[in-house]
Amino acid sequence: MAVSGRKISDFHGSISRGSAEDFDQCCEPCLALGQHKEAHGLCVECQEYFCKNCYIYHQQIKATKHHQLLDKENMENNSVDLAVCTEEYHIHKNEIVKFFCTNHEALGCTDCITLNHRVCKIDYIPDKCAGIGDRDEYKETLRELDQKLNDIDAVIKKATLQDKEIDSSYDHVVTEIVKFRKEINDRLDQLQMKIQTDADKKMLNDKQTVKNVLDTCTAVSSDIKKFKSSLQDSKTSQQNGQLYIMIKQAKNKIKLDKLKTAQESLDQTSIKYTFQRNKELENLTKQDIFGNLNLPTTKVSLETKKEFDTLTHSGDINVRTNSDVTECSITGCAVLSNNKLVLVDKNNKKLKVLDMSSKAVTKEKTLDSVPWGIATVPPDHIAATIPKKKEIWLMETRKLKIICRIPVKGKCKGITYHQGHFYVVCWDPYRLFIVDTKSNFNKIFFLHGKIFTNPNYILIRPIISD
Template sequence: MAVSGRKGADFQSSISKGSAEDFDHRCEPCLAIGQQIESHGFCVDCQEHLCKSCFAYHQRLKANKHHHLVNKDNMDKHAVSKESDECTEKCQVHKKEVIKFFCPKHEALGCNDCIVLNHRACDIDYIPEKCAGIGDSAEFRELLRELDQKINGADNIIKQASNREKELDYCCDKLLKEITMFRKEINDRLDQLQKQIQIDADKKKSTDKQTVNKVLEQCTNISSDIKQLQSRLQDYKTSQQNGQLYITMKQAKSKLKSEEIKEADRSLEMTNMQYTFEQNQDLENILSRQDAFGKLKETTLSLKPWDIAVMPQDKIAVTMSDKKEILIMTTAGKLSTVRKFPVAGDCRGIAYHRGHLYTVCINPKCVFITDTQGKVQNTILLDNKRFDHPSYLLLSKDLRHICINNWYGHSVFSITLQGDISAEYKNKNFDCPLGMMMLDHGSLLVCCVGGIHRISAD
């Protein structure tokens, strides 16, 4: 078992001491070798707390001969406030122990006992030595950004769930009205059958609403938990409690890896049913049958078409992200499908130019350039680290650049046909950019939650 930044013998000495005693201050030279000893005095020049032995020995060294030492009663007057690398959070398993270590291999925080029992063969990070300056690190900033994205994802599901709850009410109300209208055309014998089908409808509605409400509660709690983590992160950074900041960051990273939002989305998808009442046209001849009145019919709804591109000769191209396919439809007369072809990804935004379709996808994140028959002519790969959720694209007038929105990343990118990023627009108020339009002079209009942003051509 190896501890980053410390010698093996020092680490063994540290873990052999068990829990730290309840001291106001500890001897810092002894603490560096893993010994928990109460402070007896303080060196003003070194700004270090010293135990009785270290205090007596300190001025014996030639370099320290003129250092100013004060006793324990006066040391707080001379101590300069500095960042705290001390860990105070207790271990969840060993209640009396303090969390002081992190195992990168297993991504686990732990106390002395945890490390000895479960991570002997691992390279261990000693938190007080790893957390210095962590509040100003790129890792900390990236974590805050990812937490914001997680909240946006939860909020998006909450909005979908709220809309779905209204749709459930609407569908059921429509269903009951159809039942009532149809019921007027038949005799009293159908009262019992009407009651049964209404019970079935209410039961289905109740079940789906319970699922929706559970998703609402779950995502609200997720959002609340993440906001609490954010608050703690900011508080620990402000108070320079780097040990706690390190621990909370690791806890926040664990939260980011949670599949709770995806599970909530899957649960909500299970309620994606359309309720309709199917009338029986032969009812007058079959009133004696048990199912004569009709039955409750469930229809699984496919996702709505994502985007449309206008083509020549009264044609349009429509992306169907749920089915990973593109429909070529005619607008002459009744709207109908002429042909369709598959896409090797979750297809989103689409554009047409001179016989070619440009389709942006997620999973994988790329732009497929195809002919109108679906044959791939070129694939432009997008930077996975920069693009979180590309949803729509727009071709520049000269076809030298492609504008792509980055929904969760609150930004719009301009890329070349080789996939290189040539420009990026990002703003803290640029919330979930969606549809885009390019004006004649080259500036870009972007529709966002809460308003429309205008981006200059340069």
């Protein structure tokens, strides 16, 4: 990072005008001790002037021996950019970032290289940075930054749409919950009214039965009392004829036995009735079965999906490279980014990264076994099926380096990835495996031979819920 500071011209001017007793630039460490000594050189990193002794000492101590020093002769004969390597390292304070480890792709200071990268291939930045602004790496970095900004804008746009969709979904859910609750309340009110109506009818009928029994008992009791009084009066008056008739009438009255009929009617009336709860409805109060929050099984883009009405040929791309030994046979393809694809070249046992902008293969990886299918694994991995080895090879996309090998129970062909699981089509016999990244098989489906003839690929189609 270039930082404004002393210029070489300033130093030239000072040493040309100065003398043994009159000079513009002094040794700054000596000046701090009150000693005025003429500057003999300049440290680019420290941006300090040194006398001869301080200049030599600065070259010898461990902390500064790698600093770029300029003496008078070099200053006069060479044009050197002093605005180089002035950025301090965030870990080792007061140290300047001057090195780049190509093995670990890491920037570092002198301490970092000494402690952690002794056996690595190291670039000394002052030697490598000349003309870097005109190189392809600079231009590619700008393009990648622009692409990253475009990706960020796309994510922001999607996040904004999803934020609105979240509010809309929430409002819809709450509306449906309240609506469902009202429907339940209305239905329960109807059922309650029906049961209460039945209870009212039962109560009125039973009350009428009891009233009838009481009326019958009162009437029978009144008749008996009248017969009893008449019998006593006839006996007292010695009206034997009338007494005889009254006795026979009383016996006939007793035989009618209205009291027994009333008793039977009363016995048949159930007065201790209760309300029996509906067990299913009772369970509603004990379990969380009012309803569920239905979440979609797949994440679906909020943008409207458009089907291709027609497919138009827009050009050919040659994916053959100089190292290919036979004709290409592309058996798999996956999207890495907006302008990059990864291809499976079965015949050449290769994975090839295709740049759609330049329409050229920019990277390739030769494998020791024939690959077949390919799938992207967010955020920065790909997975390739290796049928003969019965394995899925998980790789990082930047260098196509194999991270791990996942065994599969069959000759694996097509593959796709969704929410932490691989969906793999295998042969011998035809099966579909669902396996996670830790080699755990979640489900196995047998593909019937009469339905699936030589299945090679699989596609996950999102289900869009209303």
